[in-house]
Amino acid sequence: MPCQGRVRAVAGRAANLVHMTSSAITASGLRKAYKDKVVLDGIDLDVPTGTIFSLLGPNGAGKTTAVNVLTTLMTADAGTIRVAGHDVATDTKAVRAAIGVTGQFAAVDDLLSGRENLQLIADLKRLRPAESKQIVTDLLERFDLTESAQKLASTYSGGMRRKLDLAMTLVGKPSIIFLDEPTTGLDPRSRRTMWEIIRQLVADGVTIFLTTQYLEEADRLADKIAVLDGGKIVAQGTPAELKRQIPGSHVRLRFATDLDLDTAARILTDATRDDEDDLVLRAPSDGSAKSVRDLLTQLDTNSLDVEEFSVHTPDLDDVFLALTGKTNTKVSA
Template sequence: MPAPPLTARGLHKRYGETTALDGFDLEVEAGAVHALLGPNGAGKSTAVGVFATLTRCDAGEVRVAGHDVRRDAVAVRAAIGLVGQGTALDEVLHGRENLVMFGRLHGMARQAARERADELLEAFGLADAADRKVSTYSGGMRRRLDIAAGLIRRPALLFLDEPTTGLDPRARNEVWQAVREIVAAGTTVLLTTQYLDEADQLADRVTVIDHGRVVAEGSPGGLKRRMGGDRVLVTAPLGVDVEALASSLGGVAEPGLRQVVVEAGPEGGAAAVTAVVRALDTEGVVVDDILLRRPTLDEVFLSLTGTGPTTEAGVPVPGASRPAELHPATEGGRS
C-alpha cells in the first residue's frame, strides 16, 4: 500500500509570544480534497508552510508521500505542488514562460516542459493568454495559472492556500471548477480556506482548525449533522394565528416573524416538508412561504470556534453573529 499523501502528528510552532500550531494533527487520504477550515490566524498557512518544507516546526512529525519533511525535504518538494497565498508568479514573464520555467526547475527537459505547459494552459482555459505578460491577467486568470504552475510535474499532493481569497464570485467559480477537474484527474488536494461554503462545495473531508488545534473533523455532511437536523420554516400570512398554526404543525412559533419552525425528525427534511404540507392541507391554511432549511457549515463553524465567518478584509460579516434563521446571507451563500 502506498504511503498516505500526508500525515502530521503533534505539530507545534511558536512565533515569539504567538502560538501558531499547538499540537496539530492531520491525515490526508489519497484522491480526495481535504479542507483546512479556520478563521484568520488559526494556523492554516503555518501548517501548509510546514508541510511544504518552507517553515520548520518546533516539534512534531510530518511525512509527505512517505518522506519526512525535515530529513528528506528535497524528496517532499519533488512530490508536492504549492500554490501559496497571493500569486507567486513572475509578473513580467508570459503565462507559458512561467510554466516552462517551473517545469524546467522541476528537472523537465525543455520540450517536455513546453508540452506540459501547453497542456495545462489548455486545461485551465488560458491558451489564448499564453503569450501575454502575467501582469495583464485578471485575478482569476492569475490564480488559475498559479494552480497550473503547482501542477506542472503532476504532484502527488497539491497545496492550495486560500485559493479564492480576494477573488470576485465569477473568478472564484472558475477556480472551484479548476479544483474539481484536478481532483477528477486523480490529484490529492489539501486546501485551506476561511470560507465555509468553499469547504462545503469542494471538500470530501474538513478539518476545522482554531488557535493551532483541530477542533473538529469529518465530512461536510457529518459536521452539519452534528448541528442537528433540517428545519421547515413556514411563513404565515397576516390574519392567521401563528401560535395555533404552530401547535397544529407540531412546531415552534416565531410570532415576530409570523413564522413557524418545525424540526425535522430522523427521516429527514423532505419527509418533514411532506408532513407540513399535508397538515396545512388538512387545516385548510394557505401560507406565504415554505422553506426547507439545512444547517450550514457557518453554524457548525460558529458553534465550534466561537467566531463568526469573516469577509475578505477579516472583519466579521454584518449580522453573522445573529441567529442563523435571521441571516439571509447564509441562505444564499452557495453560488
C-alpha cells in the same frame, strides 16, 4: 479534447504515487511554538487521497504555520507528519517532489509571457525538451491560456494570473497541491472557473489542501473541513456534519388547513408555530435523512398530510461563529 486527456494522464500518474496509501496527508500531535507562544498545540489531521480538505480558522489560529510545516518550509517541534507517504522530517526531498504550493498571491513573473513562465518552471524541474514542450502546451490549453500565451503576464487579468500560477504548479506533476486562498480578489465568474479547475484536478486523482477566506467556497468544494482555533482543532468533518452540530436545524412543515396544523402541533410537542405563516410548524431536526423520515412517518401514522416541507440547517457562517466566537465571514489563512 486529446491534449486534456494527456494532461489528465500526467496528473493520474502523479496521483498513483499517493494511491499506495489511503491518506495523502497525516499529522499526529503536531506542535509548534515561537518561544513561549504555542501556535499549534498537538493537532491531528488525516486527509484522504484524492479529496479536497479545507482548513479554516480566524486570524492567528495557526493555519499558515500548519501549511508551512506540512510543506517542509518549517520544522515542527513535535509530532509525526507524513505527506505522500513520506516522513516530513526525514524524507524532505521526497515530500517536496510530490507536492505543489500555490500561494495567496500569484507567483508569476510579469516580465515573462505566460508560456515563458511555464517554460521557466519546466527548466527548473530539468524536464527533457520534448516533455517540457508537451506539458507547457497542454497546460496552456487546459487553463484556456493558449491565445494569450505569448503576452506578458503583466497584461493578464487577476483570474488569468491565478490560472497561470496554478498551471505553473502543475508543471511538476504534483500529487498533492496546497492552495492558499486561491480565489481571493477574483470576480464571481473567475472564482467559479477556478472551482471547476480544482474539481477537475481532484477527479484526476490529485489531493487538494485548501485554505480560504470564503466560507461558501469551503462549503461548495471541501469533502472534509477542519476548524482551527487557538492552535487546536475544534471541529472536523464534512460540511454537512459540521452544520448538524450547531443548534437551529429544523424542518418547516406546511399544512393545508388549520385543523391539520393544530393536530400536528399536539403530536409534535417540540414544534413551534411560524410567525410569518399561520399554516406552518417548525419542528426541531438534525437535518439528517433518518430524522426527517421519522418525523414524516410520525405524521403519516396519524393520517396527517403535509402539503410541503423543507429542511433548514445552519450554514458554515453559523458553524464558524459557534466554534470560534468570530463573526467575520471572511476568514484569512
